Amino acid sequence: MEVYFDSSVMLSIIFQQSPRLERWAFWDEAYTSAITRTECRRTIDRARLEGRLSDVTVTNAHWELNVLLRELDTVALSSELLEAAGAPMSTVVKTLDAIHLTTARALRVDVPGLVFATHDRQQAIAARAMGFDTLGV
Secondary structure, three states: EEEEEEEHHHHHHHHOOOOOOOOOOOOOEEEEEEEHHHHHHHHHHHHHOOOOOOOHHHHHHHHHHHHHHHEEEEEEHHHHHHHHHHHOOOEEEEEEEHHHHHHHHHOOOOOOOOOEOOOOOHHHHHHHHOOOEEOOO
């Protein structure tokens, strides 16, 4: 199975939230966008500033993020992907989610059976509207 992961999957593992994938590393190939690292790091820092994480848990969260990302192929951002993310979509899609969706759609050209993994219900709706099988919701 080939899978594209959005940031919500990594964050649910890092913060031990539900829903979470039952297992990790079940795929043949796995991908994510270059924005995933930034998006997750900003979320970790926001949790620290809100007092929800200690120094130890922040350190552990960054360590775990790095471990998770090493197992995924990272797709670089390009002006074409950013342009596509700004185009109209058939469902409500937030900005970073649009970048994830257009990255996965571009990958699907070379990886036709690509599955979109997310824990965000609205993101799953948008992915299904684009013809993706989804996992995680």
